[in-house]
Amino acid sequence: MTTATATANRKLTAKDFQVPFPNDWCPGCGDFGIINAVQQAFARLELEAHKVAVVGGIGCSGKAPYYFPVYGVHTLHGRLLPFAHGIKLANPEMTIVGVGGDGDGLGIGAGHFVNAGRRNLDMTYIFFNNEVYGLTKGQAAPTLAMGLQPKSLPAPNIQGQLNPLMMAMSVGFTWIGRGYSYNVKKVVDLIVAAIEHPGLSFIDILQPCPTYNNLHTKDWYAGKDLDSGQPRIYWLDDTDYDPVIPEGADDAAVLGKMNEFLTKAHEWGDEIPAGVFLDNRATSTFADRIETRIENYRAQPPNKREIADESGRPTADLSEIFDEVRMT
Amino acid sequence: MADRRYEPQSETVTINHDELAWRVGGPQGSGVDTAAGIFQRACALGGLNVFGRREYYSNIMGRHSYFDVRVAHHPVHSHCDEVQLLTTFEDESLARHAISVVEGGALFYAAKDVEKEVQGITYLDLRAKDDLIAYLEERGLPTTLGGVLEDARQRGVQTYEADFDKLVESLADQLDIVSALAARTTNTLAVAMSLALVEYPRKYVYDALAKIWPGRQKIIDMNVAAVDLAYQFVRDTYDTSKFEHRLTPSQSKEPRILLNGNQAVAMGKIAAGMTFQSYYPISPATDESTYLEAHETFPSTNGARGSVLVVQTEDEISAVCMAAGAALTGARSATATSGPGFALMVEGLGWAGINEVPLVVTLYQRGGPSTGLPTRSEQGDLFLALNAGHSEFPRIVLASSDLEEAFYDAAAAFNYAERYQTVVIHILDKSISSKTMSVPPFDLERIRIERGEIASPNGGHEGPYPRFKPTESGISPRPLLGMPGGMHWLTGGEHTQYGRVTEDPVVREQQMEKRMRKLETAAREIPVDEKLRVYGDPAAEFTILSWGSNKGAIVEAIELLAEEGCAARLIQVRIMSPFPGPELEELLAPAKPLIGVEANFSGQLAQVLRQHTGIACDKLVVKYNGRPMAARRLYETFKTIMDGTDETKIVLRNPNE
Numbered sequence: 001m002t003t004a005t006a007t008a009n010r011k012l013t014a015k016d017f018q019v020p021f022p023n024d025w026c027p028g029c030g031d032f033g034i035i036n037a038v039q040q041a042f043a044r045l046e047l048e049a050h051k052v053a054v055v056g057g058i059g060c061s062g063k064a065p066y067y068f069p070v071y072g073v074h075t076l077h078g079r080l081l082p083f084a085h086g087i088k089l090a091n092p093e094m095t096i097v098g099v100g101g102d103g104d105g106l107g108i109g110a111g112h113f114v115n116a117g118r119r120n121l122d123m124t125y126i127f128f129n130n131e132v133y134g135l136t137k138g139q140a141a142p143t144l145a146m147g148l149q150p151k152s153l154p155a156p157n158i159q160g161q162l163n164p165l166m167m168a169m170s171v172g173f174t175w176i177g178r179g180y181s182y183n184v185k186k187v188v189d190l191i192v193a194a195i196e197h198p199g200l201s202f203i204d205i206l207q208p209c210p211t212y213n214n215l216h217t218k219d220w221y222a223g224k225d226l227d228s229g230q231p232r233i234y235w236l237d238d239t240d241y242d243p244v245i246p247e248g249a250d251d252a253a254v255l256g257k258m259n260e261f262l263t264k265a266h267e268w269g270d271e272i273p274a275g276v277f278l279d280n281r282a283t284s285t286f287a288d289r290i291e292t293r294i295e296n297y298r299a300q301p302p303n304k305r306e307i308a309d310e311s312g313r314p315t316a317d318l319s320e321i322f323d324e325v326r327m328t
Numbered sequence: 329m330a331d332r333r334y335e336p337q338s339e340t341v342t343i344n345h346d347e348l349a350w351r352v353g354g355p356q357g358s359g360v361d362t363a364a365g366i367f368q369r370a371c372a373l374g375g376l377n378v379f380g381r382r383e384y385y386s387n388i389m390g391r392h393s394y395f396d397v398r399v400a401h402h403p404v405h406s407h408c409d410e411v412q413l414l415t416t417f418e419d420e421s422l423a424r425h426a427i428s429v430v431e432g433g434a435l436f437y438a439a440k441d442v443e444k445e446v447q448g449i450t451y452l453d454l455r456a457k458d459d460l461i462a463y464l465e466e467r468g469l470p471t472t473l474g475g476v477l478e479d480a481r482q483r484g485v486q487t488y489e490a491d492f493d494k495l496v497e498s499l500a501d502q503l504d505i506v507s508a509l510a511a512r513t514t515n516t517l518a519v520a521m522s523l524a525l526v527e528y529p530r531k532y533v534y535d536a537l538a539k540i541w542p543g544r545q546k547i548i549d550m551n552v553a554a555v556d557l558a559y560q561f562v563r564d565t566y567d568t569s570k571f572e573h574r575l576t577p578s579q580s581k582e583p584r585i586l587l588n589g590n591q592a593v594a595m596g597k598i599a600a601g602m603t604f605q606s607y608y609p610i611s612p613a614t615d616e617s618t619y620l621e622a623h624e625t626f627p628s629t630n631g632a633r634g635s636v637l638v639v640q641t642e643d644e645i646s647a648v649c650m651a652a653g654a655a656l657t658g659a660r661s662a663t664a665t666s667g668p669g670f671a672l673m674v675e676g677l678g679w680a681g682i683n684e685v686p687l688v689v690t691l692y693q694r695g696g697p698s699t700g701l702p703t704r705s706e707q708g709d710l711f712l713a714l715n716a717g718h719s720e721f722p723r724i725v726l727a728s729s730d731l732e733e734a735f736y737d738a739a740a741a742f743n744y745a746e747r748y749q750t751v752v753i754h755i756l757d758k759s760i761s762s763k764t765m766s767v768p769p770f771d772l773e774r775i776r777i778e779r780g781e782i783a784s785p786n787g788g789h790e791g792p793y794p795r796f797k798p799t800e801s802g803i804s805p806r807p808l809l810g811m812p813g814g815m816h817w818l819t820g821g822e823h824t825q826y827g828r829v830t831e832d833p834v835v836r837e838q839q840m841e842k843r844m845r846k847l848e849t850a851a852r853e854i855p856v857d858e859k860l861r862v863y864g865d866p867a868a869e870f871t872i873l874s875w876g877s878n879k880g881a882i883v884e885a886i887e888l889l890a891e892e893g894c895a896a897r898l899i900q901v902r903i904m905s906p907f908p909g910p911e912l913e914e915l916l917a918p919a920k921p922l923i924g925v926e927a928n929f930s931g932q933l934a935q936v937l938r939q940h941t942g943i944a945c946d947k948l949v950v951k952y953n954g955r956p957m958a959a960r961r962l963y964e965t966f967k968t969i970m971d972g973t974d975e976t977k978i979v980l981r982n983p984n985e
Contacts (some may be wrong), residue, residue, distance in 0.1 A: 001864075016847070050813065066817060069791075069815060072827075079649045079676070082647075086606070086652060086655075086661070089650070090603070090637075091603050091809060116643035257379075293625075295625075296632065296633055300632060302604040302654060303658045305634065306628075307600075308779075309629065312776040313738075313773075313776065316599050317626065318598060318628060319627075322769050325591070327369065328583055
C-alpha cells in the first residue's frame with residue numbers, strides 16, 4: 001500500500017486507492033461495485049489521500065471505510081453524518097464521503113439525515129440501498145416496500161416504504177443522484193459530480209443483496225422477468241430532464257424544479273430512473289453561513305487555530321470578556 | 329424541628345451592618361432576574377462579596393421564581409435558608425417566603441394582596457397551600473395573605489406596604505412618560521427600596537444601572553429617576569426605626585468579576601483554546617453554549633481573531649458524535665449537557681473511549697431520574713458519569729465545586745483529554761450553573777495548554793500509521809485527521825494498532841490493556857491537590873467527605889463550628905476517575921466520625937469510596953429535594969452528630985424553598 005499522491009509524471013489510478021486487505025462481504029455483493037467506483041472517483045479527482053475521510057455507519061456498508069487508504073472512520077449505527085459533520089466543520093479542507101446503509105441512514109439515523117439537510121455542509125453521502133439489513137440477516141430496511149417478503153422475513157412487510165430521494169430533497173440536500181452498483185462506470189461519474197458539488201450531496205445506490213434480498217436481484221434489475229426483457233434502470237441523462245437549479249434562481253424556478261424532481265423520484269417498477277435528479281446551486285453552504293459570523297473561519301478553522309504560544313500560554317485574550325462582568 | 333411543614337426553619341441570621349441576606353420573588357417573566365442583577369451589581373460595585381442563588385420552574389411565564397442574594401464584607405460561599413429582607417411583587421412570593429424572614433427582618437408587600445385567600449393563589453402547590461392554611465388556622469389567623477402578614481409581624485418582622493403601581497404612576501408624571509414605559513422600572517424601584525431601607529449609598533445603584541445598560545442613556549436616566557423616587561419614598565413613608573439592619577459598602581478595592589457558573593465554564597473553555605462546541609438545548613446546560621455563541625470571536629495575543637464554532641445539533645447523540653469527529657482533527661472540542669442528554673450520549677462516549685478521542689463533556693446535573701426536576705439541582709449522576717457505556721474504557725471524571733474551580737477545571741479538562749487521549753467528563757450541577765458570585769478575575773497565567781502526544785508522521789512514512797500502537801503509558805502518538813502520512817482507521821470495533829477491526833484474542837487483550845493503562849498513568853501523574861482538597865482543620869478527626877457544589881456551605885458550617893471551638897475538616901473529592909483511593913485511605917485513617925454529605929438519595933460518592941477502599945461512612949447527610957444545602961442547616965446537623973445522634977442517614981429538608 002502506498003500513500004497516494006499524484007505527481008507530474010503519473011496520474012493516480014483506482015489502484016492507488018485500494019488496500020491489501022481481504023474483504024469479507026458476500027460474493028456478488030453490490031457493495032463491491034460501490035467501493036470500486038469510489039476508488040476510481042478518488043483517482044479521477046486526484047485527491048490527496050490524507051485530505052480524504054471516508055466515514056461509515058454500521059452494517060455491511062459501514063465496513064466500506066476499511067477498503068481505502070485514506071482516513072477511514074467506522075462510526076456508530078446511524079451516526080455517520082454527525083461524525084462526518086464534526087470532521088468537516090473542524091477541518092474544512094478535507095473531502096468527506098459518507099458510506100452508509102438504508103437502515104443506518106433512514107432507520108436509526110433518520111433524525112441526523114433530516115437535520116444534515118438543513119445545513120448543506122459540503123460532503124457526499126453514498127447511500128447503500130438494498131432494502132434489507134444484511135449483517136443482522138435480512139430484516140426489512142425502511143426502503144423495503146410494504147407487502148414484500150424477502151426470504152428472511154417470516155411474513156410480508158407491514159410497514160411503509162421511505163423514498164430516499166424524496167426524503168433527501170424535502171430536507172434540503174442540494175445534489176441528489178441515483179446509481180446502480182452493477183453499473184460502476186455511471187456510479188463513478190455520479191460520485192465525481194457529487195464530490196465536486198459544493199454542498200451536501202446524496203447518492204442513492206440501488207444494489208442487490210445476493211444473500212438476503214431474493215426479490216430485487218441482479219436479474220430483476222436486468223429486467224429478465226419483464227416482457228420487454230429490457231433493464232429496469234434508465235438514465236436521466238438520456239432524457240431531456242434537467243436537474244439544475246441555477247445560482248440565484250427565484251422561488252418559482254425552485255418550485256418548478258421540485259415538481260419535476262418529484263415526478264421522477266416517484267417512478268418505480270418496470271422503469272426506474274437513475275442519474276442526477278437535482279443539482280441545486282442556489283442554496284448557500286454551511287461554511288458560507290458560518291463565515292457570516294466567524295469571518296476567518298476558512299483561514300483559521302477549528303483545527304488550525306493557534307491556541308497556545310510556545311510556552312503553552314493561551315492565546316485567547318479574555319480581557320474583553322472579563323470587562324463585561326468586571327465590577328471593581 | 330417540624331421540617332416537613334410550613335414553619336420557621338430556624339432563626340439564625342444575626343443583625344449587623346456587614347452582611348445582608350435578601351430575597352426577591354415573583355412570577356417568571358416579571359423581572360426577578362433583572363432585579364437580582366441590579367441588586368448584586370450595586371453590592372459588588374460597593375466592594376461587597378456577593379453570592380446569588382436562582383430558583384425557578386420549568387416554565388416560561390407565570391410560575392414562581394426567586395433569587396437569594398447574600399452580600400457581605402467577608403467572603404460568602406453559600407446562601408441562607410432565612411433572609412433579613414424580602415421583596416415580593418405578588419401574592420405567591422409573599423405566601424411562600426414570609427415564613428423565611430427572620431425576627432428583626434423586614435418584607436415588602438403589595439396592598440392589593442392583603443385580602444387574598446391563600447387557597448386562591450394560582451400556582452402555589454396544593455401541598456404548600458394545605459400546610460400554610462393549617463399553620464394559619466392553628467394560630468387563629470385568617471387564611472389570607474393578611475394572615476400571613478400578621479404572623480410575620482407577630483414573629484418580629486417589619487412589614488412594609490409597597491404600592492409599585494402608585495410609584496410607577498408618580499414616576500410617569502414626574503418624567504412625563506406613559507405609565508407602560510415607567511412600569512419597566514418596577515424592578516429598579518423594588519431593589520432601590522430595599523437598598524434605601526438599609527441606607528446603602530444610592531450611587532452604587534446608579535453604577536449598577538450603567539453596567540446593565542451600557543451606553544443606553546435614556547433607559548439609565550429613567551431608572552436613575554426611579555432610584556431617587558424609591559429612596560425618597562422610603563425616607564418619607566416608612567418608620568425604619570424598628571428595622572435596625574444597615575448595609576455599608578466595603579472599602580475593599582480588590583478587583584472582582586461577577587458571573588455565574590455557566591459563564592465561568594464557557595470562559596475556561598475559551599481560555600483553554602476550545603474551538604468547537606456542539607450542543608442540544610437542555611436546562612441547565614444551555615446557557616453555557618449560548619454564552620459561547622454570543623462570544624464566538626474574541627481577540628488573541630497573536631493578533632488573529634480567536635473563535636469558537638458553536639453548533640446546535642438535532643439531538644445529544646449528534647452533539648457528542650460531532651464533537652468527537654471535530655476532536656479527531658485536532659480541534660479542542662466539547663459538548664455540554666445535563667443528565668437526560670448525557671444518557672443519550674452514552675454510545676458516543678464509548679466510541680470516543682475505544683478510539684482514544686480527546687473529548688470533553690460538560691455535565692450539569694439536575695434533579696432526576698428521567699425529566700425529574702429540570703430546573704433544580706442534584707448530585708445524582710455520579711454513578712452515570714463513572715459508568716456510562718457498555719463494557720469498559722478509561723475516563724477522567726472531574727468535579728468542580730464553585731465558580732473558580734469551574735473555570736480552571738473547564739480548562740484543565742482539555743489537557744487531561746489530550747494528554748490521556750480519552751473522554752473527560754466535567755461534572756457540575758444546576759446549583760453551580762446558575763449561582764452568581766463575585767470572584768477575583770481568573771488568572772490565565774495559571775493555565776498552560778498541553779496538547780499531549782501528537783504524531784508528526786510527515787517524512788516518508790509509508791502505509792497506514794500505527795495510531796494505536798501499544799506503549800508502556802498506554803498513550804500512543806496521535807495523528808490528526810488531515811495530516812499527511814497519518815492515515816489510519818478508526819472504529820467502534822476492537823482494532824489493531826492501525827485501527828482495523830479485529831476479533832483476535834491477543835490483539836484484543838493488548839488494546840484493552842493499553843487503553844486501561846492510561847488510567848494508571850493518569851492516577852500517577854495527576855497531582856494530589858487536583859484530586860482532592862482539604863478544608864478546615866486538617867488535624868480534626870471529625871471528617872466530612874463531599875464533592876461538588878456542597879463545598880461552600882460545608883466550609884461555612886465548619887467555620888461556625890470552629891467559632892465554638894469544634895474542630896472539623898472537609899475532604900473534597902475532585903477527581904472521581906481515576907478515583908484517588910490510596911490517597912483517601914491514608915487521609916481517612918484518623919477520621920472519626922466520617923460523614924458523607926451529598927445532594928442525592930443514596931450517597932453515591934460514599935458508595936464509590938467504599939467500593940475502592942472498603943471505607944464506609946459512619947453517617948450520611950443527604951438532600952434530594954432539588955435545592956442546594958445551606959450552611960446553617962449543615963452546621964446544626966453536624967452539631968447533632970457531635971452530640972451523638974443515633975441516626976445514620978440524615979435527610980436535610982426545607983419545605984419553604
